[in-house]
Amino acid sequence: MKRLLRQLLPFASLLALIVLLAALEPEKFLTGSNFLNVLRRSSVNGIIALGMTAIIISGGIDLSVGSLLALAGMVGALVIQAAGPEWGALAGTFAGIGAGALCGLVNGLVITRLGLPPFIITLGSMSVFRGVAYVMHDGQPYNVPDYRFLGEGVVFGIPVSVILFVALALLAFLALRYTRLGRYTYAIGSNRDAAFHAGVRIERSLLALYALTGTLAGIAAMIGTSRTVSAQPTAGIGMELDVIAAVVIGGASLSGGSGTILGTVIGTLLIAFLRNGCTLLGISTNVQLIVIGVIIVAAVALDKAAQRRKA
Amino acid sequence: MSETPQATPMALRMVGISKSFGPVQVLREVGLEVRPATVHALCGENGAGKSTLMKVLAGVHRSDQGRIEIGGRARDFKQPADAIAAGVAMIYQELDLAEDLSVAENVFLGAEPRRFGFALDLRACVAATAALIRENGFKLDPGARVGNLSTGDCQLVEILKALRKKASILAMDEPTSSLSQPEAKRLFEVVRELRRRGIAIIYISHRLEEVEALADEVSVLRDGRVVYSGPMAQTPISAVVAHMVGRELSDYYPAHAARPGEVRLSVEGLSTAAGLRGIRFELRAGEVVGLAGLVGAGRTELARALFGIDRPTEGTLRLSGRPYSPANPCEAIAERVGFLTEDRKRTGLCLGLPCGWNITLPSLPRFTRAGFLSLAREQRAAASFGEKVRVKWGGPGDPASSLSGGNQQKLLLARWLLSDVELLIVDEPTRGVDVGAKREIYQLLHELAASGRAVLFISSELPELLGVTDRILVMRRGRMVGGFATRDATPESIMQLAAVDGKAPAPLP
Numbered sequence: 001m002k003r004l005l006r007q008l009l010p011f012a013s014l015l016a017l018i019v020l021l022a023a024l025e026p027e028k029f030l031t032g033s034n035f036l037n038v039l040r041r042s043s044v045n046g047i048i049a050l051g052m053t054a055i056i057i058s059g060g061i062d063l064s065v066g067s068l069l070a071l072a073g074m075v076g077a078l079v080i081q082a083a084g085p086e087w088g089a090l091a092g093t094f095a096g097i098g099a100g101a102l103c104g105l106v107n108g109l110v111i112t113r114l115g116l117p118p119f120i121i122t123l124g125s126m127s128v129f130r131g132v133a134y135v136m137h138d139g140q141p142y143n144v145p146d147y148r149f150l151g152e153g154v155v156f157g158i159p160v161s162v163i164l165f166v167a168l169a170l171l172a173f174l175a176l177r178y179t180r181l182g183r184y185t186y187a188i189g190s191n192r193d194a195a196f197h198a199g200v201r202i203e204r205s206l207l208a209l210y211a212l213t214g215t216l217a218g219i220a221a222m223i224g225t226s227r228t229v230s231a232q233p234t235a236g237i238g239m240e241l242d243v244i245a246a247v248v249i250g251g252a253s254l255s256g257g258s259g260t261i262l263g264t265v266i267g268t269l270l271i272a273f274l275r276n277g278c279t280l281l282g283i284s285t286n287v288q289l290i291v292i293g294v295i296i297v298a299a300v301a302l303d304k305a306a307q308r309r310k311a
Numbered sequence: 312m313s314e315t316p317q318a319t320p321m322a323l324r325m326v327g328i329s330k331s332f333g334p335v336q337v338l339r340e341v342g343l344e345v346r347p348a349t350v351h352a353l354c355g356e357n358g359a360g361k362s363t364l365m366k367v368l369a370g371v372h373r374s375d376q377g378r379i380e381i382g383g384r385a386r387d388f389k390q391p392a393d394a395i396a397a398g399v400a401m402i403y404q405e406l407d408l409a410e411d412l413s414v415a416e417n418v419f420l421g422a423e424p425r426r427f428g429f430a431l432d433l434r435a436c437v438a439a440t441a442a443l444i445r446e447n448g449f450k451l452d453p454g455a456r457v458g459n460l461s462t463g464d465c466q467l468v469e470i471l472k473a474l475r476k477k478a479s480i481l482a483m484d485e486p487t488s489s490l491s492q493p494e495a496k497r498l499f500e501v502v503r504e505l506r507r508r509g510i511a512i513i514y515i516s517h518r519l520e521e522v523e524a525l526a527d528e529v530s531v532l533r534d535g536r537v538v539y540s541g542p543m544a545q546t547p548i549s550a551v552v553a554h555m556v557g558r559e560l561s562d563y564y565p566a567h568a569a570r571p572g573e574v575r576l577s578v579e580g581l582s583t584a585a586g587l588r589g590i591r592f593e594l595r596a597g598e599v600v601g602l603a604g605l606v607g608a609g610r611t612e613l614a615r616a617l618f619g620i621d622r623p624t625e626g627t628l629r630l631s632g633r634p635y636s637p638a639n640p641c642e643a644i645a646e647r648v649g650f651l652t653e654d655r656k657r658t659g660l661c662l663g664l665p666c667g668w669n670i671t672l673p674s675l676p677r678f679t680r681a682g683f684l685s686l687a688r689e690q691r692a693a694a695s696f697g698e699k700v701r702v703k704w705g706g707p708g709d710p711a712s713s714l715s716g717g718n719q720q721k722l723l724l725a726r727w728l729l730s731d732v733e734l735l736i737v738d739e740p741t742r743g744v745d746v747g748a749k750r751e752i753y754q755l756l757h758e759l760a761a762s763g764r765a766v767l768f769i770s771s772e773l774p775e776l777l778g779v780t781d782r783i784l785v786m787r788r789g790r791m792v793g794g795f796a797t798r799d800a801t802p803e804s805i806m807q808l809a810a811v812d813g814k815a816p817a818p819l820p
């Protein structure tokens with residue numbers, strides 16, 4: 001019951017926003033192509049937010065996802081170019097995802113081995129990954145003009161990236177709810193010492209979470225690379241904030257132990273529709289920043305207030 | 312205590328207090344009157360509403376109905392600060408001090424003396440705290456970091472906080488539940504001294520012998536109602552118990568005949584960096600073995616070594632004859648060893664998560680098929696084991712934080728009963744549990760033994776050890792110094808072994 005109520009708040013805001021936009025700009029907003037467009041744009045952030053949700057539930061945070069995305073994209077694009085037209089797309093896609101997984105694994109290893117706060121470690125790796133992405137090609141992008149399927153491909157009228165987002169969200173939902181790793185994630189975030197004394201393998205679980213998030217960021221990187229048919233070393237700057245915001249708007253607590261995939265998906269869509277609405281209404285991207293910032297604080301404040309009333 | 316004449320107002324009157332959490336009514340028109348300079352005991356089963364009533368008094372919860380009068384004046388507490396201003400101080404069941412701050416800083420937290428209106432005057436803090444400590448005859452260093460203090464000293468810090476605020480009413484919610492005996496004795500002296508100074512003390516405890524020794528008056532809560540209130544001198548403990556549980560309880564410790572079987576655990580020359588030295592003993596299937604010793608004797612350290620938390624530096628462990636060297640709790644559990652820890656808030660429960668999840672956490676592999684959890688089976692198991700230990704809850708989906716202290720303790724017991732381990736180590740398992748429920752826990756531990764499990768029972772309460780176990784082992788300063796068959800043991804013989812600084816350890820039975 002209570003949990004339902006907490007879920008309802010972001011969902012209701014999302015609905016309200018859609019209704020509002022539909023009323024203000026019915027011709028431009030209420031079209032199938034606009035909706036698909038919003039979904040397609042939210043897929044990159046959304047896929048990363050799935051992993052971020054688990055990390056935040058475990059009481060951690062990953063600030064490096066934006067840089068990781070850039071690095072994975074660069075590696076993927078490099079391999080696409082190097083492997084030639086026949087196998088390049090396939091090899092590059094897997095190379096990019098693999099690079100993401102590897103970076104995530106490194107994050108996880110350093111965090112568990114050094115026992116330092118994830119905030120500090122990923123603040124560092126954020127800088128390192130970005131640096132490597134720049135160094136790889138002297139700050140230049142890799143262009144991959146024929147790499148189009150992930151970004152522009154359409155299956156049964158639905159963009160491939162949207163299908164991927166939905167499928168991965170479903171998987172993440174199942175993993176958090178129906179696997180031991182999912183349950184351990186909540187336990188670690190709620191009380192790490194208690195989880196340890198109940199037999200939870202803390203390090204192994206955290207390692208898995210950071211590696212999985214890296215993998216998801218790798219997938220997102222290849223979608224992004226495909227959309228712009230190039231890999232930019234500047235990709236994903238500031239993205240970590242959008243992703244964390246989506247998770248938090250979705251009801252997760254930064255102190256760990258709570259959060260859901262459904263909430264995060266709603267949070268991601270909320271931000272995406274907000275952006276879309278602002279654009280349709282002719283509000284500049286600079287003002288959008290202000291609007292989104294205010295919404296984040298309001299959402300979290302509302303959520304806190306609702307919690308307090310129940311206590 | 313003689314009847315106080317009408318003229319002196321009650322220190323505290325709570326009238327018709329009702330409080331619900333959602334659909335659950337926890338307090339029903341509760342009335343409580345406490346005279347100045349008395350110790351008023353508040354008794355009741357787990358979940359009866361004692362802590363909730365105190366939180367209403369402290370302004371943490373707002374009551375739905377009823378009123379509070381302090382020193383004859385009606386008061387309305389909207390927040391804790393209001394209650395503090397009216398002279399109410401609380402020592403909660405779960406202490407909440409700032410661990411990283413010093414004693415003095417904690418005592419003056421929120422009311423630090425300031426210089427020039429803003430700069431924190433730490434020296435004045437320390438001086439004032441030192442004065443308070445001296446006045447009250449405590450032994451405490453005002454500059455010590457609170458995180459390094461024992462639980463007993465932390466309680467003194469809480470009391471200093473109350474004294475600093477010039478409280479006229481001090482409510483103590485199970486202050487002795489995690490104290491050693493000497494610490495508890497010292498606390499009683501402090502409480503008596505506070506009473507002499509005219510402070511009204513509300514004292515909640517499940518240790519009824521303390522209540523008998525300390526209280527002037529006693530009130531009993533049952534299911535959120537006050538069912539009895541009267542002077543302690545005219546109320547035998549058996550009557551308090553009868554009011555609490557609504558029926559007479561006979562033989563407190565259930566009968567139990569051990570039938571020791573094969574050796575489950577054998578420990579040979581175990582030493583650890585945490586201070587264990589050459590520990591040697593055996594546990595057999597079907598036995599409940601007590602582990603006695605003073606605070607710091609190494610009982611919890613022994614449990615930690617057996618559970619894979621601390622690695623042995625020397626010695627060998629065998630489980631049912633096979634070598635046993637767990638590297639972490641996960642491996643210990645896989646070898647079917649369980650450990651119910653003594654600090655339920657820190658190392659026991661994930662308070663923010665559902666009760667059911669807390670119960671099944673170590674047993675999840677059993678509910679996993681092809682990598683996926685069967686939530687339905689898990690939920691059923693959690694519900695049935697919750698019922699088995701009689702947790703008072705709405706259901707396994709409730710967050711653990713919504714349970715009363717004693718019921719949280721029962722969750723931990725349910726967890727380890729469900730885990731189906733062959734060797735269960737329990738560290739102070741009845742902490743904060745009411746009399747009736749204690750008996751049920753003893754019964755459950757006996758059933759566990761009767762089904763061929765071995766139970767290692769750590770407790771600071773000698774009567775409990777003497778009543779429940781088959782054998783008692785005694786530790787002192789990291790060594791195993793002796794043991795008795797329980798029928799041959801007396802509190803004196805145990806304490807002598809635990810305390811005396813003898814040289815040669817007595818032979819083990």
Ligand SMILES: Nc1ncnc2c1ncn2[C@@H]1O[C@H](COP(=O)(O)OP(=O)(O)OP(=O)(O)O)[C@@H](O)[C@H]1O
Nearest residue numbers: 332337357358359360361362363713714715716717
């Ligand atoms: N925040 C809350 N939300 C929902 N229910 C609550 C909450 N706090 C307490 N309760 C319920 O109120 C009842 C009384 O709890 P309370 O903590 O007052 O019991 P208690 O008498 O102090 O018990 P114990 O001896 O175990 O400490 C319990 O059934 C508990 O589950």
Ligand SMILES: [Mg+2]
Nearest residue numbers: 362404715716
């Ligand atoms: Mg209580």
